[in-house]
Structures are given as structure tokens and as C-alpha cells.
Amino acid sequence: MGFEVSRRLSAADTVTLVNAVVGFVAGAVAFTDLHLAARLLLLSVITDALDGIVARGSQGSAVGPLLDSITDVVSFGATPSLFVYVLLTRYFGDITETGIAVGLAITLVASAYVVFSIVRTAFYETYIDSADGRPGMPNSLGAIVLSTAYLGGVRQPVVLAGAMLVFSVAMIAPFDYPKPGPRHVTPVGVVLAMAVLVPDALYRFGPRAVLVIALLFFLAGPRYYWAD
Incomplete structure (x- = not known):
């Protein structure tokens, strides 16, 4: 029988896979152009919203939710971690310049976001079965804050890395x-x-406005949910 990919994938799934490509390219571009990578990361956020719109306007697929979760880990987990890694190595130097101890520390700090993103996604897919309960901060929110902060003029590697550590823990809060x-x-x-x-x-104006909105959502989101 085979996978029957063409029959089992929906139009929304195609948009989801485009999101994965954009997210991957953003991660690759980060090593040479962080400004462009931040813009691509935001484009990935837009693409992620579009697949939901397409799914509501057409028939989805059984594999769609899982594809969406996996893609989110790529675009909003791995790519932000790569972004932070490049920021830190440009500031402190790579492992050949800083030594193993500092290089390992940089790697651990940078990879925290993708690790917590994987954990949240796995727990969400395994234990959360209610559409009303969405525990933990969505990983896309941290990606939005990181990219809009950078585009908005916040370029201090330690500040951005520290913020991403906070967001990492918030994903399982x-x-x-x-x-x-x-x-x-x-x-x-x-x-x-x-x-x-x-x-x-x-x-x-664009990145700074989105940054303010994202930070307000991060701080007031849970309260908004309970009040609603």
C-alpha cells in the first residue's frame, strides 16, 4: 500500500511543510546574516498561522496535527537555538577560541530552547487531550520575541540568551x-x-510593535486565559 503521501496530505499540510523549509533556511542563514534570519523566522510565524487558516477553510488530514507539532520544533525550537548560538559565538568566540569549557557552556545555553521545545511538544502530544488546556508558553512566542528584539535594535547576546533561557522554562510552566x-x-x-x-x-515600528505585543502576551496571557 505504501504511504500514499499524495492522498493523505492536505493543502494545509503543504503549507506546514513550507513553514519547515522557511524555518530551516532561517537557521542556515543565521550563520551568515542574523538580520535576514530574523526576518525569515518571522515569515515562518506567518506561514504557521496560514496553515491554520487553510485547515479551517478545507478538509484537514489525520497527520496534520503531528506534522504541525514537528514543524514547530524545527522552525520555533531549533532555529531560535541556532540563532542564539551564533549570537554567543560571535561575542565570545567559538570553541577553538574559548576552550572546551566555555564552548560547552555556550552550546548548553543555546540548545536549551530546542530541548525544552521538544519536551513540551512530546508532553503535549502524549498527555494533553483538551483543546481548552494549553499548558506552557508556545515555542513560537519565544521565536517572535527573539527575532523582533533583534530587528528592533536589541543586539546584546547575553541579554537575548538570558531571555531565551527564561522562555525555555516558561514552555513547561x-x-x-x-x-x-x-x-x-x-x-x-x-x-x-x-x-x-x-x-x-x-x-x-514593525518589529518593535510586535515585540511589545508579544511581551504583553507572555506576561498577561495566562491571566487572560483564566479571565476568559
């Missing part, structure tokens, strides 16, 4: 985060697109 609905996603998506296309326009 015992707080439920809401899933933003269309009335919230649409206006934010417009500003997000501006951050991707013209990140330096209007004194970096």
Missing part, C-alpha cells in the same frame, strides 16, 4: 496560554508582515 483567535491574529499579522518586509521603516 504550569500556566495555560490562550490560542489567539482570528480577531487578534489579523491585525497583528499586518504589523508582523511589516516587520518582515520593511523592518527598518518608521524607526523600526
Whole structure:
């Protein structure tokens, strides 16, 4: 019988796989151009939102939710970790310059986000069966903060790496985060697109606006969920 890929994949799954490609390219580009990598990471966030829109407008597939979770680990787990790794090695030097101890420390700090992202995804797929309960911060939120902070002018490696460590732990924190609905996603998506296309326009309005929104969601999301 085989996998019957063409029959079992939906249009939304195709968008999800495009997200994986964009996320992978962002991680690869990070080693040479962090500014472009940050823009691609935000483009991956937009693509991730699009697959949900496509899924609601057409018939999804049985494998769709799992594909989405795996892709999220690639785009919003591995790529932010690579981004942080490049930031830290550019600041402190790579393992050939800093020695094994410092190089190992940099690697552990940088890889924390992808490790916690994998743990959250695995636990979510295994233990969480309610659409209403979404414990832990979504890994896409940390990716948004990292990329918009960099595009908005926050370039200090230690500050960004420290923030990502906090977000890493937040992914397995015992707080439920809401899933933003269309009335919230649409206006934010417009500003997000501006951050991707013209990140330096209007004194970096796009990335800075998205950064403020993302940080407010990080701090107030759980409270919003309970109040709702």
C-alpha cells in the first residue's frame, strides 16, 4: 500500500511543510546574516498561522496535527537555538577560541530552547487531550520575541540568551496560554508582515510593535486565559 503521501496530505499540510523549509533556511542563514534570519523566522510565524487558516477553510488530514507539532520544533525550537548560538559565538568566540569549557557552556545555553521545545511538544502530544488546556508558553512566542528584539535594535547576546533561557522554562510552566483567535491574529499579522518586509521603516515600528505585543502576551496571557 505504501504511504500514499499524495492522498493523505492536505493543502494545509503543504503549507506546514513550507513553514519547515522557511524555518530551516532561517537557521542556515543565521550563520551568515542574523538580520535576514530574523526576518525569515518571522515569515515562518506567518506561514504557521496560514496553515491554520487553510485547515479551517478545507478538509484537514489525520497527520496534520503531528506534522504541525514537528514543524514547530524545527522552525520555533531549533532555529531560535541556532540563532542564539551564533549570537554567543560571535561575542565570545567559538570553541577553538574559548576552550572546551566555555564552548560547552555556550552550546548548553543555546540548545536549551530546542530541548525544552521538544519536551513540551512530546508532553503535549502524549498527555494533553483538551483543546481548552494549553499548558506552557508556545515555542513560537519565544521565536517572535527573539527575532523582533533583534530587528528592533536589541543586539546584546547575553541579554537575548538570558531571555531565551527564561522562555525555555516558561514552555513547561504550569500556566495555560490562550490560542489567539482570528480577531487578534489579523491585525497583528499586518504589523508582523511589516516587520518582515520593511523592518527598518518608521524607526523600526514593525518589529518593535510586535515585540511589545508579544511581551504583553507572555506576561498577561495566562491571566487572560483564566479571565476568559
